[in-house]
Each structure stands twice: as structure tokens, then as C-alpha cells.
Amino acid sequence: QVQLVQSGAEVQTPGASVRVSCSASGYTFTSYYIHWVRQAPGRGLEWMGLINPSSGDTFYAQKFQGRVTMTRDTSTSTAYLDLRGLRFEDTAVYFCTRVPEGLYYFDDWGQGTQVIVSS
Amino acid sequence: DIQMTQSPSSLSASVGDRVTITCRATQNIGSSLNWYQHKPGRAPKVLIYVTSSLQRGVPSRFSGSGSGTDFTLTISSLQPEDFATYYCQQSYKTPWTFGPGTKVESK
Numbered sequence: 001q002v003q004l005v006q007s008g009a010e011v012q013t014p015g016a017s018v019r020v021s022c023s024a025s026g027y028t029f030t031s032y033y034i035h036w037v038r039q040a041p042g043r044g045l046e047w048m049g050l051i052n053p054s055s056g057d058t059f060y061a062q063k064f065q066g067r068v069t070m071t072r073d074t075s076t077s078t079a080y081l082d083l084r085g086l087r088f089e090d091t092a093v094y095f096c097t098r099v100p101e102g103l104y105y106f107d108d109w110g111q112g113t114q115v116i117v118s119s
Numbered sequence: 120d121i122q123m124t125q126s127p128s129s130l131s132a133s134v135g136d137r138v139t140i141t142c143r144a145t146q147n148i149g150s151s152l153n154w155y156q157h158k159p160g161r162a163p164k165v166l167i168y169v170t171s172s173l174q175r176g177v178p179s180r181f182s183g184s185g186s187g188t189d190f191t192l193t194i195s196s197l198q199p200e201d202f203a204t205y206y207c208q209q210s211y212k213t214p215w216t217f218g219p220g221t222k223v224e225s226k
Contacts, residue, residue, distance in 0.1 A: 037163075
């Protein structure tokens, strides 16, 4: 069955960087765009951007441009989210999710990765 | 960016109640509107996509309607497992954006 398994929780200091991984299985990795969505404490869902695992093309929400990089490793069917210059307000649960080719909704999700930014 | 609003922000309801949540977009998004259910500590789950298509495995008590800028999610008979937060999300144009959520609580 389809699984998106994310890396474990992270605690980082302000200004540091964090990498969250999303390991996909149960489907053809390059057939589904991977998006990243986060939820800060007490806040709603926030879309961060996407990567096309086939081409490596990315599109980021303007809010994160300059601080975020999304990459993928097709040999291991893993997508990565790198966020730099961490701020307290980046404390959130980060989810990877996939969008079926030709469709426009998130059908499967990773379990979420808690990132805490604390001094 | 397309902004999404939802109303109400929260509601209290009882098992068996009919629940309606509305979502509005700041511009015409056609039918590119999806609904998700989110419970604490869990990943969100798609309920409805493209305004009114029921995701496989989702109970038929969930339904969606609307077009253009105004959309509705209806739960025909609320069940205990339906207490959660519901988000609309537009996929008409990047950046894809979510509504602020509607929390459905037990009365």
C-alpha cells in the first residue's frame, strides 16, 4: 500500500537549518508530485511548495522563497525539505503529501514531522 | 494569491445533526475546491475533491457542492468520529491555499 514515511522530530536553534525527509513506497515515485504543508501550533494548514519528482522542478510559496529548498532522490524514492534561517514561528508539524498525476488534491500524507525552534 | 475563508470558525453539534460548513474564495476558482478532515496528531484526510467528488472510502454522509467562489461541505448525520477540524483548499492556482478551518465540537 502507499506509504509516505517522514523523518523524526527535530529541535533546532534560531538561525539553524533543518532537513525533513519523506520516503515513499507502494507506488511509482516519479508519477506523483510531492507537496509540503505545515501546521504551526494553533494555526491552520499552510502550503509551502511542491516538487515534481520526475523532473526535479519545484515551485515554492513566495513566503518561503530564499529559505526553502525541495529536492528528491529518485534512487531511494525520497523527497527532502530543507528550511534555512529558522525562526521561532517555523515551529510546526511538517507534512509531505502527494498529488496524483493529472489530479489536483492531496490524497496520501506522511505522518508529519515536528520541528521545534527553540533557543 | 487566492484567499479562502470559512464559516463558521467553529460549531457545536450533536451526533445525528446535519452540519454545513461554507467556504468562499476571493476569486472564481471554478470547481477546483477540495475538503479535508484533520484530527489532532493525525495527517489530514481528503474527503471531497473537485467540489463534489467523494474520495473512495469516505462515507456518503459527506457531500460537497458549489462553484465559482462559494462552496459547501455537508455532513448529513454527524457521527462520533466526525468531530474534527475541516479545511477547504483551492487547487485552481498556485500557491494552493487552505481556508482557516472549521472546528466541529461536541455539544
